[in-house]
Every structure is written in structure tokens, then in C-alpha cells.
Amino acid sequence: MIKRIAWATAILSTSWTTAAIASEELVSSFELNNGMQIVVVEDHRAPVVQHMVWYRAGSADEPKGQSGVAHYLEHLLFKATDKLEAGELSATVAANGGRDNAFTSHDYTAYFQRVASDRLELMMSMESDRMVNIRLTEENIVTEREVILEERNQRTDNNPRALFREQANAVQYHNHRYGVPIIGWRHEMETLDMDDALSFYGTYYAPNNAILVVSGDVDPNEVKSLAEKYYGVIPANPDLPERLRTEEPPQTAARRMTFKDPRVAQPYVQRSYLAPERDSGDQETAAALFLLAELLGGGTTSYLANALQFEKQTAVYTGAFYSGMSLDDTTFSLLIVPSEGVTLQEAEDALDGAYAAFLEDGVDAEQLDRIKLQLRASEIYARDNVDGIANRYGRALTSGLTVEDVQAWPDILQAVTAEQIIAAAKQVLQPEVSVTGWLMRDEEVSQ
Amino acid sequence: MNRFKLIVATLATCLLALPAVAEVKIKEVVSPGGITAWLVEDHSIPFTALELRFRGGTSLDAPGKRGAIYLMAGLLEEGAGDLMAQDYAKALEALAASFSYDTSKDTTSISARFLSENRDEAIALLSDTIHQPRFDQVAVDRVRGQVLSGLRSDTKDPNEIAGKAFAAMTYGDHPYGTDGKGTIDSVTALTRQDMIDAHKAVFARDRLYVGAVGDINAEQLGALLDTLLGDLPESGAAIPGPAEVTIPGGVTVVDFDTPQSVALFGQIGIDRDDPEFFAAYVMNQILGGGSFESRLMTEVREKRGLTYGVYSYLVPRDLAAVYMGSVASANDKMAEAVQVIRDEWRRMATEGVTEKELQDAKTYLTGAYPLRFDGNGPIASIMVGMQIQGLPIDYIATRNDKVNAVTLEDVNSFAAKLMDPDGLHFTVVGRPVGLESSAQ
Numbered sequence: 001m002i003k004r005i006a007w008a009t010a011i012l013s014t015s016w017t018t019a020a021i022a023s024e025e026l027v028s029s030f031e032l033n034n035g036m037q038i039v040v041v042e043d044h045r046a047p048v049v050q051h052m053v054w055y056r057a058g059s060a061d062e063p064k065g066q067s068g069v070a071h072y073l074e075h076l077l078f079k080a081t082d083k084l085e086a087g088e089l090s091a092t093v094a095a096n097g098g099r100d101n102a103f104t105s106h107d108y109t110a111y112f113q114r115v116a117s118d119r120l121e122l123m124m125s126m127e128s129d130r131m132v133n134i135r136l137t138e139e140n141i142v143t144e145r146e147v148i149l150e151e152r153n154q155r156t157d158n159n160p161r162a163l164f165r166e167q168a169n170a171v172q173y174h175n176h177r178y179g180v181p182i183i184g185w186r187h188e189m190e191t192l193d194m195d196d197a198l199s200f201y202g203t204y205y206a207p208n209n210a211i212l213v214v215s216g217d218v219d220p221n222e223v224k225s226l227a228e229k230y231y232g233v234i235p236a237n238p239d240l241p242e243r244l245r246t247e248e249p250p251q252t253a254a255r256r257m258t259f260k261d262p263r264v265a266q267p268y269v270q271r272s273y274l275a276p277e278r279d280s281g282d283q284e285t286a287a288a289l290f291l292l293a294e295l296l297g298g299g300t301t302s303y304l305a306n307a308l309q310f311e312k313q314t315a316v317y318t319g320a321f322y323s324g325m326s327l328d329d330t331t332f333s334l335l336i337v338p339s340e341g342v343t344l345q346e347a348e349d350a351l352d353g354a355y356a357a358f359l360e361d362g363v364d365a366e367q368l369d370r371i372k373l374q375l376r377a378s379e380i381y382a383r384d385n386v387d388g389i390a391n392r393y394g395r396a397l398t399s400g401l402t403v404e405d406v407q408a409w410p411d412i413l414q415a416v417t418a419e420q421i422i423a424a425a426k427q428v429l430q431p432e433v434s435v436t437g438w439l440m441r442d443e444e445v446s447q
Numbered sequence: 448m449n450r451f452k453l454i455v456a457t458l459a460t461c462l463l464a465l466p467a468v469a470e471v472k473i474k475e476v477v478s479p480g481g482i483t484a485w486l487v488e489d490h491s492i493p494f495t496a497l498e499l500r501f502r503g504g505t506s507l508d509a510p511g512k513r514g515a516i517y518l519m520a521g522l523l524e525e526g527a528g529d530l531m532a533q534d535y536a537k538a539l540e541a542l543a544a545s546f547s548y549d550t551s552k553d554t555t556s557i558s559a560r561f562l563s564e565n566r567d568e569a570i571a572l573l574s575d576t577i578h579q580p581r582f583d584q585v586a587v588d589r590v591r592g593q594v595l596s597g598l599r600s601d602t603k604d605p606n607e608i609a610g611k612a613f614a615a616m617t618y619g620d621h622p623y624g625t626d627g628k629g630t631i632d633s634v635t636a637l638t639r640q641d642m643i644d645a646h647k648a649v650f651a652r653d654r655l656y657v658g659a660v661g662d663i664n665a666e667q668l669g670a671l672l673d674t675l676l677g678d679l680p681e682s683g684a685a686i687p688g689p690a691e692v693t694i695p696g697g698v699t700v701v702d703f704d705t706p707q708s709v710a711l712f713g714q715i716g717i718d719r720d721d722p723e724f725f726a727a728y729v730m731n732q733i734l735g736g737g738s739f740e741s742r743l744m745t746e747v748r749e750k751r752g753l754t755y756g757v758y759s760y761l762v763p764r765d766l767a768a769v770y771m772g773s774v775a776s777a778n779d780k781m782a783e784a785v786q787v788i789r790d791e792w793r794r795m796a797t798e799g800v801t802e803k804e805l806q807d808a809k810t811y812l813t814g815a816y817p818l819r820f821d822g823n824g825p826i827a828s829i830m831v832g833m834q835i836q837g838l839p840i841d842y843i844a845t846r847n848d849k850v851n852a853v854t855l856e857d858v859n860s861f862a863a864k865l866m867d868p869d870g871l872h873f874t875v876v877g878r879p880v881g882l883e884s885s886a887q
């Protein structure tokens with residue numbers, strides 16, 4: 001049964017001279033008998049489709065001692081299957097004028113192809129094949145392990161800011177797997193083998209742990225019948241484990257760290273706080289934190305920029321970040337890059353002072369209105385990029401949210417009040433759950 | 448964490464699909480005041496993407512003022528007319544419009560998107576931005592601080608170090624030989640008057656190209672163009688002459704203490720308007736054009752695990768053409784990567800490509816072409832690129848025919864002529880084991 005979901009009517013503002021945007025049915029969702037969930041986002045302006053399969057399996061689902069195996073397996077899925085030679089899937093996509101790739105995060109692994117819409121069936125036939133049929137050789141294991149180690153070199157080891165973030169993240173989580181890097185710790189990556197990869201594959205790659213997200217010039221009914229033909233015949237994995245992870249104990253100690261590297265040219269201070277994520281049916285606190293990040297650090301007109309870059313020239317850059325899409329507890333972060341001649345201690349003190357003043361001053365009602373107005377407009381601009389909307393659903397559904405939660409989110413954001421934002425700030429931004437890190441030049445002396 | 452990051456070749460546009468054809472109906476619009484623009488009308492979403500591009504870019508910096516145009520472009524969002532920086536930003540937010548600015552060696556671009564319901568107000572603000580930027584001293588100093596912070600970071604970034612070294616070797620004293628962001632010294636010395644001069648150098652009608660896509664018709668666009676651009680001066684700073692390209696074969700090692708070496712490699716390239724350009728384009732797709740199937744990816748990554756990504760790309764700029772590539776590899780593996788790449792360069796020169804490789808590349812390039820037209824902003828940008836390259840307005844419908852017309856003989860005779868394995872230069876930043884700078 002296809003359930004069509006009306007795209008939320010985007011009305012820019014009641015106080016604005018505005019034409020209401022016609023409500024459009026863009027998003028459909030349904031489920032196959034084997035438990036595979038399907039979301040379709042329509043856009044018929046160009047004969048193009050994006051076909052994605054998302055697995056509810058990311059680096060935070062890895063067994064101890066095998067960090068990086070989720071991402072390693074993602075690479076290995078481009079090797080042979082029963083039907084395809086190594087590299088043949090990508091070569092076939094390319095031979096059909098398409099592009100393909102994949103990505104791994106803490107909570108998901110996703111594979112996608114972007115191709116002419118009349119090639120959708122071919123994509124499904126290949127993607128469904130590698131859901132259960134990969135055939136790896138020892139040579140694949142050895143060579144691809146070298147590739148992921150080079151990837152770690154490129155992303156992390158060659159970049160002091162990435163090394164700093166990796167350490168800070170590890171300090172943030174006492175007991176949850178989010179403290180382990182997605183790419184993996186090098187010493188564990190070096191030991192990953194065939195058994196590790198196939199064990200992760202056998203456990204998590206199954207239709208009842210996957211979501212098909214198709215966007216572009218497609219008819220939902222046709223997607224449904226094709227999906228039944230290719231994905232519907234794959235049996236569900238009856239042994240799929242419940243997604244339980246070791247949880248954080250109460251965090252009761254503010255943590256501080258310094259990271260020094262001779263390759264650092266621009267020192268800065270970063271502070272993160274353990275923060276609640278968007279929970280299904282309970283997104284209000286997350287919405288308040290999302291708006292808090294915008295108010296504090298969302299560009300030129302934000303509170304921190306005004307206090308630290310305009311009224312005083314303490315910083316060349318300030319920012320606030322919150323990503324609510326996460327299965328378990330996430331982080332809320334603040335960043336200050338000091339101006340030339342300002343020490344890290346002075347920068348941190350200025351940041352603390354500005355945040356305290358923000359709590360004292362309260363939310364600027366006009367600023368909050370402008371942010372909400374831009375969020376409403378962003379729903380109009382988003383329709384120019386339905387692949388972006390599709391990605392939103394893929395991330396949400398692998399992060400414990402439902403289609404209904406995604407649909408409700410814009411209205412929840414609009415309903416957040418200034419009082420709720422301040423309350424969320426006071427509740428979440430507590431020293432005991434924080435990690436304050438200084439990224440320093442090697443020669444710099446900490447105080 | 449992507450399997451690999453695609454590096455997009457600097458080629459502008461191409462073709463028609465073999466499967467379904469992207470129908471992009473471009474109309475030429477000439478405003479009452481005589482400004483030409485290319486328009487694609489699409490009223491399905493109530494907003495418009497507008498792309499304005501001025502030829503010249505950072506190569507128009509006056510002598511001794513390196514970084515002036517880059518800094519000036521960064522100051523365009525820092526206040527205009529009566530509005531100082533923060534009030535300007537608030538006005539923009541209240542319109543839910545966005546204006547962004549970009550400079551390259553060859554162009555300065557303004558990419559705007561605005562809702563239909565407040566189009567006139569958005570255009571009025573953009574007009575002030577173009578004609579009456581404030582360049583307040585306090586803003587100059589603030590943005591200069593950000594640029595300097597970036598320049599300091601660049602001094603410790605292996606990719607930036609490699610890029611600077613390769614450009615200096617290749618172009619010498621030509622503007623292409625130095626970073627358009629300037630140096631710490633040159634940017635420190637820039638004044639408010641330099642911003643005013645840089646603004647005059649860049650924004651002029653004789654170098655303007657316009658593309659618009661979305662909820663706007665020809666008449667509305669014509670009126671908008673006159674409001675927005677009618678008062679621009681006729682001409683700006685003179686565009687420099689062609690650059691002389693000097694790339695000796697060999698290796699340059701720049702010592703930098705980091706675990707993974709980064710390499711840029713390159714040789715003489717081919718101009719975009721050269722009759723053999725499509726042969727070159729197809730050849731590059733096969734050698735290292737960004738797909739998993741390229742020869743470089745197959746040999747360096749898939750077979751040997753020496754890198755996460757290796758690419759080659761044609762760089763046909765306005766004033767010089769080079770053929771470049773990049774790779775990153777652990778210090779103890781870079782020497783082997785360099786050898787494999789040079790061998791592939793030689794194999795292309797001596798053996799050319801196979802009929803199957805040629806067909807696969809053509810199928811990919813022709814099929815991928817319509818995937819580019821995936822949104823109002825991208826289409827506006829592509830149309831401006833077409834105009835700058837002097838391509839006809841019906842080019843989109845004929846581009847795939849040009850790719851398909853390339854023969855095996857075209858590619859292989861061109862490869863034999865262009866590919867110069869001994870003239871290929873590698874600039875390596877890191878501590879690569881077993882690699883040393885060649886004697887000059």
C-alpha cells in the first residue's frame with residue numbers, strides 16, 4: 001500500500017505579502033513485505049533519478065576492536081558478487097552515463113547512483129544483488145585495506161584540525177561508540193580482515209535493515225513494483241540484532257585538552273557539550289537547540305559574531321553547531337578563532353563572557369523571526385534539489401526518526417519560543433558535559 | 448565519508464544524452480538598455496537563480512596589489528548604500544535571498560537567488576551591492592583579518608604549498624604564477640582606496656555575462672537587467688596577455704613534515720577552442736577523468752592500494768592551457784605512485800586507447816551530460832560558462848554529437864602528439880622516501 005504524504009504547505013509568512021505555495025505531493029513512503037522501507041521523492045523537471053540504499057549500520061554498530069569495519073565494508077561492496085565482477089557495478093553505471101558512490105557515518109552506510117531515469121531497473125538489479133551476494137578475495141582484503149589507510153592519511157593524519165577533532169570526540173564520549181572515529185583507529189584498521197568484513201555484512205546487510213530512497217523523475221507505483229521484483233524477493237534476516245549500544249553514564253567532569261602540532265598555523269578554541277538528539281515524536285528540545293545554534297553562531301548577524309567580531313575584534317571567526325540527526329546523544333559545539341595577537345585564554349574567556357551575556361540579554365525577537373522566515377523559504381529552495389530532500393529522509397530513517405517526524409520538523413521549528421531556547425541552553429550547555437579543546441602551534445605554551 | 452571525492456574537470460559544458468535528453472530551452476534576452484542574457488524559464492518553483500560573471504578575475508590585480516580583487520569580493524557582503532555590514536545582512540535575511548561571490552584567475556562571479564514575491568526588493572539590494580559597496584575601513588580590516596588567517600593556514604597546508612610551487616614554476620611573473628588571495632605582506636598593505644580601484648577594475652559591461660533560470664519571463668528579466676547593470680561603466684582594467692608556460696620534466700620535492708605526501712603533476716595542455724579539444728577530453732576521461740574505471744585509478748588505487756584517489760584534468764584557462772593531475776600517497780609509497788603515473792603517461796603516448804575504452808568513455812560522457820542540469824543555480828552557471836567560452840546558444844543539443852564524432856585515430860594521434868612522459872613534472876610536498884628534486 002503506497003502511502004502518499006502531502007508535502008507540507010510552505011507559506012512564507014502571514015505578516016508578509018506572500019502567495020501561499022501550492023501544496024504539492026512530492027513524497028511517498030511504503031514498506032515491502034520483508035520489512036524494507038521505501039521513500040520516493042518526485043521531481044519531473046529533468047529525466048534523472050537518484051537511487052539510494054541506506055543501511056541502519058554505521059561505525060557505531062561495529063564490534064569492539066574492529067573500528068573502521070563499516071567503512072571498510074562499504075569499499076568492499078564495489079568488488080565482485082555472484083553476478084558481477086569486481087568494479088563491474090561502477091563500470092556499468094558509468095557506461096550508462098551515471099555516477100555512483102557510497103558513504104559511511106556513525107549511524108548509517110549508504111550507496112547511491114545518479115543516472116537517467118529509464119535506467120532505474122538496472123540500478124535496482126545490481127544494488128539488490130550486492131545486498132547479499134558479495135564474493136571477496138584475499139587480494140581485495142589486502143589492497144583495499146591499503147586504500148582505506150591512505151584515506152585515513154588524507155582525511156585525518158595529514159590534517160591537524162582533523163586529528164584535534166578526533167581526540168576531542170574521543171574525550172567527549174566515555175562509553176558510547178561515537179567516540180571512535182568513523183574511519184577507524186589506525187592500529188585497528190591495520191588488523192581488519194575477511195572475517196571482520198563478512199561478519200558485519202552478514203549481520204546488518206538485509207532488507208529489514210535497509211531503506212530504499214528514490215528521488216527524481218519517477219512514478220511511486222513503478223518504484224514499488226520494481227522494488228518488489230528486486231528487493232522484495234530477498235528474505236529478511238530473522239537474526240537482525242536490536243540496535244542497542246553502550247550508553248553514556250552521567251557526565252560529571254568538565255574536560256580540557258590541548259593539542260599541539262607544528263602544522264597548525266591558526267590556533268583556535270573549540271568546546272563541545274553532550275546534547276540530546278532528535279527523538280521520534282519528541283523533537284522539541286532538539287528544535288530549540290537548532291535555533292540556539294543559529295542565534296549564537298549563524299553568520300554576520302548572530303550573537304557571537306556581533307559581540308566578538310563587530311563590537312570587539314577578538315575573533316576572526318566564531319561559530320555554533322548542532323546536528324540533531326543522530327541515533328544517540330549528539331553534541332552542541334562552539335568555536336572561536338582568535339584575531340592576531342589574542343591568546344587562546346583570552347579568546348576562551350571572551351567566548352564565555354559573550355555566552356553569559358546572551359543568557360542575560362535573552363533572545364532578540366527580530367533575529368528569531370528572521371531565522372524562522374529563512375527556514376520557511378528554505379523549504380521552497382529545497383524543491384530545486386530533491387536529492388537533498390531524499391538524503392534528509394535517508395539520514396532521518398537511519399537515525400531513529402520516522403517519515404512523520406521529518407514532515408513535522410519544519411512546524412516544530414516554527415513553534416519554538418524564545419523561552420524554550422533559553423531553557424534548552426541552560427539545560428544542555430553545562431560545564432560537566434563539556435570538552436574544551438585548544439588547537440595550538442607546537443611552540444605555544446599552554447597556561 | 449565518501450569512497451572518493453570527485454574532482455570536477457574545469458571543462459564547462461557538454462552534451463546530450465543517449466538515454467533521455469535533458470531539454471534545456473535557452474532563450475537569448477536583450478534588455479531595452481542593450482544587456483544580453485541567456486534565460487531558461489521554469490515557473491514550477493517561485494524563485495530565480497541569477498548568475499553574473501565578469502571576465503578578468505584576480506588576474507586584474509594592479510601591480511603590487513596582489514589580493515586586492517579577492518579581498519574586494521569578500522567585502523561585497525559587508526555593506527552597501529546606507530547599510531553597514533550587519534544591517535545589510537539583516538536586510539538580506541529579511542528577504543530570504545542569498546548573494547554569493549567568487550573569484551578565480553579568470554572571472555569574478557555573483558550568484559544570486561531570490562524569491563518571486565520580493566524580487567524587486569532583492570534586486571534593489573543587489574544593485575546597491577554592485578554599485579555602492581561601502582568598503583568601510585572597519586570592514587576592510589575585519590575581512591582582511593580573515594583573509595590573513597586563511598593565508599597563514601595555507602602556509603602549512605601541503606596541497607596549497609604544492610599548488611603555489613607548481614604555479615610559480617609554470618607561469619613565473621604572469622598573474623597566473625601567484626595566488627590570487629595575495630601574500631601576507633601584500634594583503635597587509637592593502638588600503639580602502641585599493642578596494643575602490645579593484646571594484647572599478649572588475650565591474651564593467653564589456654566583460655559581463657549573464658544567465659537566469661527560474662520563475663521570471665523575458666520582459667521581467669530585461670527590466671531587471673537594466674535596473675541592476677545599466678549604470679555599469681563600459682570598461683574596466685585591461686586583461687593581461689597570454690601566459691608563457693614553462694614546465695620542465697622532472698620532480699620537485701618540497702620538504703614538509705607530514706605522513707602523507709601530496710603531489711601535483713602536469714605538462715602543457717590544450718586550449719578549449721582547439722579543434723582537437725574533444726579528442727583530448729575523451730582521452731583524459733580514459734586516463735584519469737574522475738571515474739573509478741580510469742587507468743590511473745585502476746593502476747594506482749585498485750591494483751596497488753597506493754592512494755585513495757588519483758585524477759588528471761585539463762585546465763584550459765583564458766590565458767594558458769595546462770594538463771594537470773593530483774595524487775596523495777604515504778611517504779614510503781609516493782615514489783612508486785609517481786613511477787606508475789609516469790608509466791601510464793608513456794603508455795597513453797605510445798599505445799593510445801582501445802576501441803572499447805573509447806566507446807565506454809563516450810557512453811559515459813554523453814550519458815552524464817544531462818545530469819549536470821540539475822537545478823536552477825547549476826543551469827544558470829553552465830549557461831554563463833558557455834557564453835564565456837563563445838559557444839553557440841544551441842550548443843547543448845549538439846555537444847554529444849561532438850563527443851561521438853571523436854574517432855580512435857583522433858584520440859591516438861592526439862595522445863602521441865600531446866602526451867610527454869619525460870616532460871611531465873611532479874611537485875611533491877612531504878617527506879617522500881626515494882624521491883629527490885631533479886637537477887635543474
